[in-house]
Amino acid sequence: MSVRHLDKLFAPRSIALIGASNREKSVGQVVARNLFHSGFAGPVMPVNPKAEAVEGVLAYPDVAGLPFAPDLAVICTPPDTVAGLVGELGARGTKACVVITAGFGEGGDEAGHKRRQAVLDAAQPHTLRLVGPNCVGMMVPPLGLNASFAHIGAKSGNLAFLTQSGAMVTAMLDWATPRGIGFSKVVSLGDMADVDFGDLLDYLANDRDTRAILLYVEAVTHARKFMSAARAAARAKPVIVIKGGRHAEGMKAAASHTGALAGSDAVYDAAFKRAGMLRVYTLEELFDAAETLSNSARQARTVGERLAILTNGGGLGVLATDALIEGGGKLAELSPETLTRLDGVLPETWSRGNPVDIIGDAPGERYEAALAGLLADRQVDAVLVMNCPVAVADPLDAATSVVKAIEEADGRRKPVFTAWLGEEAPQAARRLFASKALPTYPTPEQAVRAFMHLVRYRRNQELLMQTPDSVPPHAEPDQETVRELLQGALAEGREWLTEPEAKRVMAAYNIPIVQTREVADAEAALAAAEDIGFPVALKILSPDITHKSDVGGVKLDIESPEQLQRETERMLRRCQQAQPDARITGFTVQQMARRPGAHELILGIVEDLQFGPVVLFGAGGTAVEVLKDKALALPPLNMTLARAMIGETRIHGLLQGYRDQPAADLDAVARALIDLSQLAADFQEIAEIDINPLLADAEGVLALDARVRVQAAPDASRRPAWRLAIRPYPKHLEQDGEMRDGTAVKLRPVRPEDEAALVETYSSMTADDVHMRFFHYMKALDHESAARLTQIDYNREMALVAEPADKPGEIWGVVRVAADPDNARAEYAVSVRSELKGRGLGYLLMQRILAYAEERGIGEVWGDVLTENERMLQMNKELGFTLSRHTDDPGIVRVVKKLS
Numbered sequence: 001m002s003v004r005h006l007d008k009l010f011a012p013r014s015i016a017l018i019g020a021s022n023r024e025k026s027v028g029q030v031v032a033r034n035l036f037h038s039g040f041a042g043p044v045m046p047v048n049p050k051a052e053a054v055e056g057v058l059a060y061p062d063v064a065g066l067p068f069a070p071d072l073a074v075i076c077t078p079p080d081t082v083a084g085l086v087g088e089l090g091a092r093g094t095k096a097c098v099v100i101t102a103g104f105g106e107g108g109d110e111a112g113h114k115r116r117q118a119v120l121d122a123a124q125p126h127t128l129r130l131v132g133p134n135c136v137g138m139m140v141p142p143l144g145l146n147a148s149f150a151h152i153g154a155k156s157g158n159l160a161f162l163t164q165s166g167a168m169v170t171a172m173l174d175w176a177t178p179r180g181i182g183f184s185k186v187v188s189l190g191d192m193a194d195v196d197f198g199d200l201l202d203y204l205a206n207d208r209d210t211r212a213i214l215l216y217v218e219a220v221t222h223a224r225k226f227m228s229a230a231r232a233a234a235r236a237k238p239v240i241v242i243k244g245g246r247h248a249e250g251m252k253a254a255a256s257h258t259g260a261l262a263g264s265d266a267v268y269d270a271a272f273k274r275a276g277m278l279r280v281y282t283l284e285e286l287f288d289a290a291e292t293l294s295n296s297a298r299q300a301r302t303v304g305e306r307l308a309i310l311t312n313g314g315g316l317g318v319l320a321t322d323a324l325i326e327g328g329g330k331l332a333e334l335s336p337e338t339l340t341r342l343d344g345v346l347p348e349t350w351s352r353g354n355p356v357d358i359i360g361d362a363p364g365e366r367y368e369a370a371l372a373g374l375l376a377d378r379q380v381d382a383v384l385v386m387n388c389p390v391a392v393a394d395p396l397d398a399a400t401s402v403v404k405a406i407e408e409a410d411g412r413r414k415p416v417f418t419a420w421l422g423e424e425a426p427q428a429a430r431r432l433f434a435s436k437a438l439p440t441y442p443t444p445e446q447a448v449r450a451f452m453h454l455v456r457y458r459r460n461q462e463l464l465m466q467t468p469d470s471v472p473p474h475a476e477p478d479q480e481t482v483r484e485l486l487q488g489a490l491a492e493g494r495e496w497l498t499e500p501e502a503k504r505v506m507a508a509y510n511i512p513i514v515q516t517r518e519v520a521d522a523e524a525a526l527a528a529a530e531d532i533g534f535p536v537a538l539k540i541l542s543p544d545i546t547h548k549s550d551v552g553g554v555k556l557d558i559e560s561p562e563q564l565q566r567e568t569e570r571m572l573r574r575c576q577q578a579q580p581d582a583r584i585t586g587f588t589v590q591q592m593a594r595r596p597g598a599h600e601l602i603l604g605i606v607e608d609l610q611f612g613p614v615v616l617f618g619a620g621g622t623a624v625e626v627l628k629d630k631a632l633a634l635p636p637l638n639m640t641l642a643r644a645m646i647g648e649t650r651i652h653g654l655l656q657g658y659r660d661q662p663a664a665d666l667d668a669v670a671r672a673l674i675d676l677s678q679l680a681a682d683f684q685e686i687a688e689i690d691i692n693p694l695l696a697d698a699e700g701v702l703a704l705d706a707r708v709r710v711q712a713a714p715d716a717s718r719r720p721a722w723r724l725a726i727r728p729y730p731k732h733l734e735q736d737g738e739m740r741d742g743t744a745v746k747l748r749p750v751r752p753e754d755e756a757a758l759v760e761t762y763s764s765m766t767a768d769d770v771h772m773r774f775f776h777y778m779k780a781l782d783h784e785s786a787a788r789l790t791q792i793d794y795n796r797e798m799a800l801v802a803e804p805a806d807k808p809g810e811i812w813g814v815v816r817v818a819a820d821p822d823n824a825r826a827e828y829a830v831s832v833r834s835e836l837k838g839r840g841l842g843y844l845l846m847q848r849i850l851a852y853a854e855e856r857g858i859g860e861v862w863g864d865v866l867t868e869n870e871r872m873l874q875m876n877k878e879l880g881f882t883l884s885r886h887t888d889d890p891g892i893v894r895v896v897k898k899l900s
Contacts, residue, residue: 002822003203005095005129006195010140010185010203012071012096013042015147018063018085019077019101020046020054027076027100030149031137035074038153039144045070062088069093074137074147079103082133083118090126097123098147099132104191106134116193123194135190136166141183142209148188157182160204162197163216164189165244172214175287180434184209196221201229202821205236214286215241215277217268223611223725227275227634228795229821234276235464235788238457241277242286243268267608270632271725274641276464278457285449292439292450304381305455306332307448308374309355312362312398313388316421317355320384320444327452331355338377345369361392364401371405375414382415382454384447389425399429403436415454419447465787467755468640471674472667478508479682486685489710494543499588502706506691509675513703516590522568526561528589535559535592537704538567540575544582546707549622551578557592593695593702597661599654600693601701602630603672605680607687611725613680617673619651620693635677636728638752642670655696668700681728687711727795733852736805740840744805745812747848752791754801754811759786761811766834772869773831789816796821798852802832802841812836815845817853817861826853828863830872837871846879854899862896 017035021028028048035044036055046054049061060066063085069092075082079101086097099119105112116133123130131138137148141156152173159181161172166188176183184207187200197220204210213233220226233239243265272279280286307324309331311317321331334342334354342356346366351357356374358366367385374383387398399420406416418433418440420426433440441447485501497505500518507513517528518541529536540553548554552574555567568587575584602620607613611634618630631648633641646652646669657663672694680686688709695702734748750758759781762770781789792799799816803809813832819825828849832842853861864886865872876883876895886892 002129002199003820004127004822006199006203008071008094008096009098009129009131009138009195010207011143012145014045014068014070014072015040015042015145016045016047016063016066016070016073016089016094017054017147018047018073018075018089020048020051020059022051022054027149030151031074031076031100031147034146034148034150034153038139038146040146041144063092064088066092072096072098072147074098074100076100076149079112079115079133083115083122086119086128086130087122090123090128093126094128095126096129097131098135098137099130099190099193100135100137100149101132102134104133104193106191116191120193130194131187132190133193136169136188138188139183139186141186148186152177154186155180155182157184158209158211159183159214160185160187160200160207160210160212161214161216162187162189162200162204164192164218165216166190168216171283172287184211192221196226198222198225198229199821201226201233201239205229205233210237212238212240214289215239216244216286217241218244220268220271220610223271224727224795227271227611227725228793230272230275230277231464231793232796234461239275239277240280240286240289240453240457241272242280242283243272264608264610266630266632267611267614270614270634271611273460273463274634274726276460278453278460280453284446285453288441288446288450289453292453305330305458306379306381307451308332308334308377308380308383309386310358310367310370310374310383311355311386311388312358312360312367312390312393313386314351314355314357316386316388316419316444317351317357320386320419320448321355323445323448324452327448329448329452329455332377332380334374335377335379338373338379341373341376342370345373360388360390362398363393364397367398368401368405371402371416372409375405375409375416380414382417382451384417384419384444384451386419386444386447387421387426387429389422395420395422395426396428396432399432403432403438406436406438415451417441417447417451419444463640463644465784465791466640467783467787467790468638468752470753471639472671474510474671477510477675477678477682481505481508482679482683486683486710490685490712495709495711496543496546497708497710498541498543498585499539499705499707502689502708503703505679505708506703506706509679511672511675511691511703512701513706514591514593516588518586518588520586522565522587525568525587525589526564529558529561529564532589532591534561536564537590537592538564538571539588539590539705540571540584541586541588542575542579542582542584545575545579545584551575590704593704595695595697595699595702598695598697598702599651599664601651601669601696602690602692603676603694604691605676605686605689607723612723613677613686615645615673615677615680617645617669618649624692633677634725635680636724636726637674637677639667639670639674640752642673645673646670662698664696665698665700669694669696672701678728681724684713684723685710727793730794730798733798733800735848737802737844737848739836739844743839745802745841745844746805746808747800747802747845749794750790750792750799750801750814750816752787755783755786755790757809757811758790758801758814761814761833762831764833764835765831769831769834769837772866772872773829789814792816796823798849798856800845800848800852802845813841813845815842815849817849817858819853819856819858823857824859826858826861828861842872843875843878846875850879850897850899858899860896860898862894865893865895867891867893 019028020032032055046059048059051059073089073094104116139146139154141154146153169188309317309320358370374380387395420429430440482505500516503513503516519525519528535557538555558564600621602618602624604616615633619627629650631645633645655664690707691703737745737747762781797818801811802813815830817826817828881895881897884894886894
């Protein structure tokens, strides 16, 4: 992840156009026209050895002939020339290039791949950043910069649009321009040889000119970088994404139910949700969402999900309600006070409920009075106002009254959406709404969909910030047993563990399993069954038979030794007939679980090509692929994320209990998902896991069958967790320590579950100590602040907490470093409970975090310290920091420590 030199891309002082041309309709001619006639204030230098001037501006024969190095270069010359040009530009000092030229490996062309690598090799020594190749270009409308060959320029605004598809640039501009929607940045990323979504999300998260970010994604490169950047950006501002190629093959070939259910698009959906972004599915939706966001910043974060519908036509209200319920929304229940208020201002024939039908002849005054009542109702979170043109009322008069009611609501203002139907009649009303930054849509369904965009966005944001419950205590996983089983299978050249081996893996990670024995023949099966106790289940044991039930390799409810003898012979015969080439090594005999009313679930892990391991949950059993009731999530999981995952499925309703059926132990199900995700994080030798069925009822969970596919680890020296798209809890950083007086403490990375303890720690500190840490006085940490301090991205930030060795969970001190996207510099902060100051805990924390920063390759650690914080300044000196007065504030000392 890197934002290095992206300021030269988005705020260049000078530009060179390599390949500028006067040839009509050539790329070089169109780019030149756009660059020279869009209002860019700095010099634009065309380069063309055969032209004296381009667009009336003196042309230069080559890069060497330029009078100075441009900040930004735009290249649209033949592909074989690009690497040399990039090298020349980098040597002169240019730091950003947009390569519009194609021919760099699109479609798998080998010669193109070599050109692509040559361009990267030319740029790397000069840290020159590349956008493209094979792109339309980019625009910064507030600067009058249009370095593209788009047929139309973008208006200036506060939406950023990033796309892999050049066609999407022109489509978006065609749609946005007549609607008056403007952009802060428009970037066609093309093949993303260098600059990708992760880099630009990092940059735009802190871009003051950008209020919301729109993405068109076809594929993600560097999944962990993307997820880190996306989560950071989505915490700062709305990010809306549309995914192209939803049904493209993206998963490794999988022989399990899990592999069959976990498609590429579903994995992207899980990733977008985990990052806190809003996903839409069509161009129309993307445009609608863009309009909603462009009209008003407050629309991006609704405070609730209850919608009131105000209409002059009952049919419109029905359509809007249907769309709301089908979209997963909630119809607001009007308070008795609101109903009384509306009774006083509406005709007797009004609907007396939500939707609020104010009758077809409604004049503007009736709209105003009704809307004022709805905006005042605390049980209403947002309002949709609709108008159907009629001969006896003026739609513009109604629109004017709606605007008046909203403006007079003042402090009670809530998101308001409008839908004025028709073609000619509502034109003036729509223009009025646009001028007042009120979202307006041509149909009830589109208006409701816009509201649900905001609802879904808020839900994702809440999940991003929600404090998880602690995982109920249970035994530490037995990693050594799992390691031996995996290595044993790999040493034998096996792709799958046997069923008993797979169940041992589950048991090692605390997932309850049914008692199972592996036997070689019928005689051994009988002995095992008598030891376990009848009834039992019998299953064929073969490394070549994937789905045992498909070939008659499963028999349940065997009640006696005689029946077991018959079934072993019949099963062997059936399986040999169904798969003559299959190696049959015996049978498994397992306890017949008697769990009447238990639900059959499926839990699994499968590895995605882009995002690595993915966790699956859903309704299980033999019809699992028919039901397709599933949810996916990226590991690692916590209780909140696991419960949310369960809640996405239809079977969740059954698990909650119904009629005389008690609720299943949902915490046990969530804990099994967490254990499974930890297993994927710990062992990169695991390629696939399939637990089907997992029985769940009020007593807990029990795995009846499990399958594990193994793979050779690509690099034994790498930590397994590196393959995860989201870096899991770094347990290896847990360590013991001692304060100066010998008091034992444990240092460990902060967890999201630490929020309550951290709030208590800061509430115990003196006002002066809090002021020293945050540079302002505050009574307590609010949830949002505490969540940001505990729910960190371990990939780019680290916080270590110190807890007493004999009281785990109580926080005595915390230290953190937050690195920039380039991992070059990191800001530190440290705080210790007031009553523990002077005992060496702060010094210990600083030593450990500096060691971590050096291990991570961070170049320097810095911080700002108040001049009156003498104890901290003295510690900085002892730790080798350089101290200097802050240039902007004489009351602050800037401290910096260079790391090797």
